[in-house]
Amino acid sequence: LVIETPVVERVLSSALQHGGDFAEVFAEDRSTSSAMLDDGRVEELSSGRERGAGIRVVSGETTGFAHTADLTEEGLLRAAEAASAVARSGAGGTRSVGVGPLGDQTHGSGGGASGPRTAGTKADALSLLRRADEAARASGGAISQVQAACGSSRRQVLIANSDGLLAGDRQARTRFTVSCVATGDTGLQTGYESAARTLGFEMFDEVSVEELAEMAAKRALSKLAARPAPSGELPVVLAGGSGGILFHEACGHGLEADHILKDASVYTGMVGHQVASPLVTLVDDGTIGSEWGTFGVDDEGRPAQRNVLIDHGVLTDYLWDYLRARKEGRVSSGNGRRQTYQHLPMVRMTNTFLLAGEEDADEIVAQTPRGVYVAKLGGGQVNTTTGDFVFGTTEAYLIEGGKLTEPLRDANLIGNGPEILKRIDAVATDFAMTPGTCGKDGQSVPVGCGQATMRLTGVTIGGTAE
Amino acid sequence: MSTATHSTASPAVGDQGPDHLLAVADRVAGWATSGEEIEVYVARGDETDIRAYAGEVESLTSATSAGIGVRVVVDHRLGFAWAGSLDESVLRETLAEARDNATFATPDEHVQLAVPDGVAAVDVDLWDERLASVPTTKKVELALSLEAQARGADPRIRQVDHADYGDGSVEVALVSTTGIRSSSRKTTGYISVGVIAGDGDASQTAGGFSVGRGFDGLDPDKATDDAVKRAVRLLGATKGPSGRQTVVFDRRVATMVLSVVSTALSGEAVAKGRSFFAGRIGELVGDPGLTLVDDPTDPRAYGASSYDAEGLACRRNVLIDGGVLRGFLYDTVSASRSGVTSTGSAVRGGFSGTPGPGCRALTLAPGPEGFDEDGVLAAVGEGLFVQSMTGVHSGVNPISGDFSVGAEGLMIRDGRLAEPVREITVASTLQRMLQSLAVVGADVEWLPGIAAGQTLAVGDMQISGI
Numbered sequence: 001l002v003i004e005t006p007v008v009e010r011v012l013s014s015a016l017q018h019g020g021d022f023a024e025v026f027a028e029d030r031s032t033s034s035a036m037l038d039d040g041r042v043e044e045l046s047s048g049r050e051r052g053a054g055i056r057v058v059s060g061e062t063t064g065f066a067h068t069a070d071l072t073e074e075g076l077l078r079a080a081e082a083a084s085a086v087a088r089s090g091a092g093g094t095r096s097v098g099v100g101p102l103g104d105q106t107h108g109s110g111g112g113a114s115g116p117r118t119a120g121t122k123a124d125a126l127s128l129l130r131r132a133d134e135a136a137r138a139s140g141g142a143i144s145q146v147q148a149a150c151g152s153s154r155r156q157v158l159i160a161n162s163d164g165l166l167a168g169d170r171q172a173r174t175r176f177t178v179s180c181v182a183t184g185d186t187g188l189q190t191g192y193e194s195a196a197r198t199l200g201f202e203m204f205d206e207v208s209v210e211e212l213a214e215m216a217a218k219r220a221l222s223k224l225a226a227r228p229a230p231s232g233e234l235p236v237v238l239a240g241g242s243g244g245i246l247f248h249e250a251c252g253h254g255l256e257a258d259h260i261l262k263d264a265s266v267y268t269g270m271v272g273h274q275v276a277s278p279l280v281t282l283v284d285d286g287t288i289g290s291e292w293g294t295f296g297v298d299d300e301g302r303p304a305q306r307n308v309l310i311d312h313g314v315l316t317d318y319l320w321d322y323l324r325a326r327k328e329g330r331v332s333s334g335n336g337r338r339q340t341y342q343h344l345p346m347v348r349m350t351n352t353f354l355l356a357g358e359e360d361a362d363e364i365v366a367q368t369p370r371g372v373y374v375a376k377l378g379g380g381q382v383n384t385t386t387g388d389f390v391f392g393t394t395e396a397y398l399i400e401g402g403k404l405t406e407p408l409r410d411a412n413l414i415g416n417g418p419e420i421l422k423r424i425d426a427v428a429t430d431f432a433m434t435p436g437t438c439g440k441d442g443q444s445v446p447v448g449c450g451q452a453t454m455r456l457t458g459v460t461i462g463g464t465a466e
Numbered sequence: 467m468s469t470a471t472h473s474t475a476s477p478a479v480g481d482q483g484p485d486h487l488l489a490v491a492d493r494v495a496g497w498a499t500s501g502e503e504i505e506v507y508v509a510r511g512d513e514t515d516i517r518a519y520a521g522e523v524e525s526l527t528s529a530t531s532a533g534i535g536v537r538v539v540v541d542h543r544l545g546f547a548w549a550g551s552l553d554e555s556v557l558r559e560t561l562a563e564a565r566d567n568a569t570f571a572t573p574d575e576h577v578q579l580a581v582p583d584g585v586a587a588v589d590v591d592l593w594d595e596r597l598a599s600v601p602t603t604k605k606v607e608l609a610l611s612l613e614a615q616a617r618g619a620d621p622r623i624r625q626v627d628h629a630d631y632g633d634g635s636v637e638v639a640l641v642s643t644t645g646i647r648s649s650s651r652k653t654t655g656y657i658s659v660g661v662i663a664g665d666g667d668a669s670q671t672a673g674g675f676s677v678g679r680g681f682d683g684l685d686p687d688k689a690t691d692d693a694v695k696r697a698v699r700l701l702g703a704t705k706g707p708s709g710r711q712t713v714v715f716d717r718r719v720a721t722m723v724l725s726v727v728s729t730a731l732s733g734e735a736v737a738k739g740r741s742f743f744a745g746r747i748g749e750l751v752g753d754p755g756l757t758l759v760d761d762p763t764d765p766r767a768y769g770a771s772s773y774d775a776e777g778l779a780c781r782r783n784v785l786i787d788g789g790v791l792r793g794f795l796y797d798t799v800s801a802s803r804s805g806v807t808s809t810g811s812a813v814r815g816g817f818s819g820t821p822g823p824g825c826r827a828l829t830l831a832p833g834p835e836g837f838d839e840d841g842v843l844a845a846v847g848e849g850l851f852v853q854s855m856t857g858v859h860s861g862v863n864p865i866s867g868d869f870s871v872g873a874e875g876l877m878i879r880d881g882r883l884a885e886p887v888r889e890i891t892v893a894s895t896l897q898r899m900l901q902s903l904a905v906v907g908a909d910v911e912w913l914p915g916i917a918a919g920q921t922l923a924v925g926d927m928q929i930s931g932i
Contacts, residue, residue: 039738041574043544045567048818049559050533050550063525069532069551085602086526122570145739181740181865188742190865229870231893231930232708262519264627264662264671344525379860381872385627385662385671388889390872392860411870412861414891414930462861462870462891464928466710 001029001051001156005099007073008160011055012097015080016162020059020087022326023080023097024161026299027053027071028341034151035122037129045122054341055079058323059087067342099166120174120201125150128176128209135210136180139217142224144188145181148213150174152200159301167301173292173446174203175435178216184224189409191219192378192394196435196446197290219376219395222407229396229411229463235371236413236459237364237399241432242377244449247282248352248438249380249389250417251275255309255317256335256347257324259384266387266418267315275315276421279357279454282310284319286334286350292435293350293448300336300345307333309352313421321347339443346440351448357427361453364426366402372461373397373404374413379436387417390462411463420456428453484649487639494536494557495641502565505579505642505776507535508552509817513634516605518613519626523606533817538564539579543571548818576802579644580776583807587772587779588763592652594680597633605631605681608657612686616659619694622701624664627671632656633681646777655680656914659689663697670703670888672696672854677768677914696853699886700874706887706931712849712904713892713927714842714878717911717919719855724917727896728760728825729864731785733796733811737803742867742897743791751791752900757831758786760795760811767827768914775812775821783809785828786900797823828917832908842905842921844881850929851875851883852892867896890931894924902926 008025015023029051036044052069053076064086068079132148152174160166175196182189193216195207238246251267259265267275276282286295286304297303300322308316320328321336324347337348365373373396380391390412397404433450491506498504510532517524534557535548545568549560571577613629637651658675674693676685715723735741743751762771762780771780776798784792796804797812800823813824833842843851856872863869870893876883894902907921 035570041572042570043572043574044820045545045570046820047547047563047567048549049556052550061520061522061524065525065527065529067527067529067531082528085528086523122567126570183739187867188740188865190863223866229893231891231928233932262627263625266669342529342531344527377860379857381856381860383671383856385669386888388856388872388874390857390860390891392857392870410861410863410866410868411893412857412872412891414857414872414889416889460705460889460891460930462872462893462928462930464870464893464895466708466928 001027001158003027003071003158005166007076008099009097010073011076011080012160012162014077015055015057015084016097018084018087020057020084022058022162024056024159025053025076026341027158028155030153030155030340032151032153034149035125035129036147036149037133038147039145040133042126042129050340052341053079055083056344057083057087062086063323063344065344097162099160099164120152124201128204132178132209132213135213136178136217139214140182140221142182142184142221143180143217144183147179149177157299159297159299161301165301167297169296171198171295172200173198174201176207176209176212178213180216180220182220182224186224189220189223191216194435196292198292198294199290222395223409226407226409228465229408230372230461230465231463233458233460235368236456237368237371237373238377238454239373239375240361240428240430240452241434241450243374243454244353244434244451245377245380245391245436247354247451248349248447248449249382249391250415250420251282252349252352253382254384254387254417255319257318257320258347260318261324261327265384270315271317273315274313275418276310276313277424278313279424279427280310280313280421281308281355282352283308283355284335284349284352288351291351291433291448292446298334298336299338300332302332302334302336304350305334319347319349321345337445339445343443346443348440348445349438349447351433351450353433353450354427354452356429356431356452359426359428361428361430364428364453364455365399365404368399368402368455371399372408373399382417388414389417390414408463411461414460414462420459423457424454425457426455484637484639484651487637488641488649490552491639491641494534494561495643497561498643502538502540503579503643505537505646507638507640507817509533509636509638511634511636514602514605514632516609516631518609518629521610521614523609526606534560535817535819536560536564537579537820538568539577540568542573542575542577543568544577545569545571546820576799578798578802579642580646580778580798580808582645583778585779585781585810590763590765590770590772592679592770594653596682597635597653597655597680600681605633608684608686612657612659612689615686616661616690616693619690620698622663622665622698623661623694625662627660627662629659630657640777642777648773648777650771650773653680655684657684657686657689659693661693661697663701665701668701670697670700672700699876700888701886703874703886703888706877706890706929708931709929710926711929712846712923712925714846714849714851715922715924716851716853717909717921718913719852720922721913721915721917721919722855722858723922724828725915726858726862726864728828728916730896731794731825732823733794733800733804734823736794737800740865742865746791749791750789752786752789753903754789755906756786756789756900756903758828759784760825760828762826764827766912767918768912769826769916771826774810775814778808778810780826781810783811795823795825797821825916829910830906830920832910832920833906835908837905837907838909839907839921842907842923843878843883845905846878846923847881849878851878864896869894869896869899887931890929893928893930894926898926899924
């Protein structure tokens, strides 16, 4: 992905020819490959390539946006012309734009001087898929179907804007998923597990596909004997890792500045207020290791950073992108992200997690006379304006007398963000992260969630058992 | 093989019309060597998206995109590759990559491309010629007036979260070495508005929309009235009581329920043991009043289409008749696997996706005349009316059938809507819901998506609240 700096400068100047306060070029070259094993067969290998640029012009409160797959100067100038249409009423005139390097980041060993460390061949992917299939099927005779998928992507981005910024990033991502079906007298049950990192195939030095497969199989098998989940409010213990989805939904989205500035979040005007239990210190951090939501620079060229959102229960700040930060006269927090060059950036989370506490995870369960233990959450959804959110279990057990007893069928749990955050009464030390895909306004981006085992004093569980 | 090539190029696409796309597809298919079969899917689209906020245009996006997806079958092995460009060099690279991918797949006698089956396509006209000549200024005016109308509709509306106008045109050509040659095109237009109603500290949200084949006929009154009515009537909502109730699903919610059920009617899911309907053809799976049909040849359906995603004619398929399971939806491969023929039900997510069986235009045979929303409420008498549903992806499992969703709506008392409720869940299993289908509305509305909206009443559902 090479666009000469003088070309970028001419395109930015052209984008501002009718006026406007800000112009930006976001160019992207993305290749993806995936392999899927299903029903015992390698059914599909797929490869994709997409490259292009999105050009944004901001004039007052209005953003004009156009994108093109044509990365020649001519193609970029045409997109700049289209994006600048919104500024037609502006002052106009010639404005020359100069950009300088801010540095090229490399993430996930996607390239740079040393080149890809482990690109992974198609044969490598197939071997991993077969190993996962075998391990899942060996987990129990009731495993009736296994689907495993291995996907990887490489994404190179270049961002330049009329403030003089020029930045780039190379991101390699790899994801492996296993879905199992178990068949029994009670019908079909499913289990799922995944691993995903901002890495090449060296992810598999750390991740055992057999363990992923066995975990997915175990989830499906255990639910064959599951009873319907309870209906009504009970204490809930969330195991470390996927329980982080609670924070993603219960407050993460509500702390995104686009919702805040439109007064469409329950957290508007709450900075400095106690919004959660003192046990809650919540961080969004795009810099950590090779987590799924990690990157070098965000999709507006701002370096990823660590942002403390809630400190011992007190709301300290929101998440910001360029546009919303500019309105408030501050700088972006490195949370401007977009799915592809065909999308406008928005305020998005990166890796969002609760800092670990001091209690023992087993002890938290032992001290819960009756409740539900959620070993794995599958996903969730929130209405930021009301704060009401749901999150769904994919592996859960009844807690009776401080012990895990019967497995439960899948159900959603429902709560209200600000109320639930105050009901956290125990946080353990066993911190873990989990990868996820976050959808907002039609755009999906990779994110991480994390926390240690913790307890909520009461959550409404949406099962069918009266 | 019948084809429906439209030779009139619209002003917006000039010489890039369907004939051009067919020529590209023909050329790539012509590169096939002996012993291999090739299918080439070429698509091109234009879109305009406008968001209004606080009396101004918040963003205006105009874009054109094009791409190709190539499937290669050699020795019963399938390979796929796609690219977001139609440049000559890219076409060759994409074919080469698909060929390479095919060498890694497991040979499977059922893997094959579609072959013309003699079924004539119904010519469904989905192209609004007038859209191309609507100036952007008129679209901007519509978005701005929608926002203003929503803001002024009711004193309790304290914010308009978004007011959007969008339109698009898509043209597709599909050519294979097995004799498929089809092209199709369609235009779409929509407006959508999201409002926040406030009453003291409490806020409630709702949305409204209007969709069509183009600009003309979009109805801002309907979009606004719907959004405002829904948000305002939720003001004062409290967490509802737990218990067993008959649930009436609003038309918009009902379409989501039907969409989930459709996943279990996929011939591929059935063949691979991932459907609770597997092995139940000829059995009573629902209330005798339940008749479910997928008919993409109905021009009123949002998902109407002349051709499926493999170039076969779309056709009417009866899935459940009088409560008895009659059939599944198949593409070519899943049909072969099940020893039947394709039902013309292949769908795919644009040029970057491979085809698989799916619904386009599901409807339930409507209930007796007079069963509009009020009629259904009167028939039910007491229960819960659900106007919006969350967590479908995290709480509804089309393999096991477990169903648990977050809901908000109003209680039904004496056959009428009564006090509003929120932060509750509604749970059952899909199997039980089909058996407990109490009333099907006669109020069919073709909503965006793959299923019509009809008010539905389902008995014996578990509500979890206080």
